[in-house]
Amino acid sequence: MKHKLTFLFFCLTLSFGMAQNKKDYSNGVPITKGTWFSSLSLSANSRTGENDRQLFATYIEQQRNGFNLRVDPGYVIKDNLGIGIGLLYGSRKDESIQQSSDGVISNVNSAERKFEIRPYVKNFIPLGESNRFYIVIPTELQIGFGNGIQETTTDGVLTREFTDGIYYGLGMRPGMLVFIRENFGFEVNVGALGISRTIITSEATGLPDSKVNSGDLSLKINLLELSLGFSIYL
Template sequence: MKRISLLTLLVFISAHLLFAQQKKEAKKDTYTPYELLSSYYNTNFSPFKKKNIYVGLSFSLADKKLQNTNYLFQEVIDGQRLNYDLVAKVGYYTGNYGMAGLNVNYYQNRFEGTIFRDPDTLQSNSITRGFAIVPHFRSSVPLTPNERLSFFTDVGLSFGMAHNLKRETKNHDDVDKQFSKDYYLGIGISPGITFFAMENFAFEMQLNVLGYQLHISETRKNEGPLSREVRQNVNFNIDILSLELGLAYYFGSKKMRRGVG
């Protein structure tokens, strides 16, 4: 009984404090950091309104230390892989809940280490650098009345190019060099979630679900002839490893109404 009475008292005190806090918020125009996480979004908050401007940034980094790791045709005895991917985003709302945007992506994949490829042990070094430009259109659907949480779908067309240089050394003086240039053209659909954390700043989570890609690769090994490969891919999958996290800012989301004097 003592526990039940204590619990009832705590609930009563919490409700009283919450009511007093809400009453206090209603009387002032400025917000504390805590209040920016709640009541800021309840008045005139329209992040997806026509003429609003969107700016976003996402970044991913993978640093792996590999030892005695088996792959399909080779084993990494000792090596390190460092990959990063940077995406800058900008958009303009041409209508309510509809945005025309542009993403610019730059990425680098690097590997250094010792590998075993039967019957040889090789010293391998490779680096890939590439970029992509993705014009797209986004449609947003609010999931809460104050539009703080929403679902969106991006439909975009991508153009990209990458360079890859790979060097493998055997017996200290037997060196194989391979240089390749890749071109990409694709179209894709990427759904995601937007959550406003404070004021006009929002966190975004996005997945690449459906896409078509045309891939053209030109490769030259040592001083040999140039080889060319044309490949077309159609993908439909939900891969949690392709989840992209980012931060965005919406200009014009909070436009307070002016009173009439």
């Protein structure tokens, strides 16, 4: 997380400094009414652990990988104000060997995938007069669907659990847009200031079905939702 924070701070500082000290109008793009744009962004995470002691279990071995891929077409309805709809696909896979507090060892494998639709309004705040550097503040409605499976093997007994989830909420993803060539930009965003509700239903081998309805309010920047992408403005 420290590396992500350092990288984000470096990008913001470098971009702001260039906006103030270098005026190159040739590659700038004014965000004016009638402009079409689209961006493609990727966020990924991974975790490898050995003998990681948690509250209720020790992860003897763990390997986790996940990613989110997102496309955001949109249209500028007013100078420096755009609307659009984001489409996101995410996947996560987790394999681990766990030892419970009473010494029982289990192999746990899980996989999840999700799809989200995110209509949004995006504000562009230019830095300097070159039209190359912008602070961007997207505010979006988030509607998502997902499912997953978890297999747990303990003493040769396999237990499967299937889950289905529905997610909806409202959030902001502030960031920075830098045009590196004419009509072609680089964008970095982080998750922040969100409110959401999640409904998860589960079916497990030999156990009654369950349903969990939970809400969440976040008033902080979430660097775990750091995403990097490229944008085209025409």
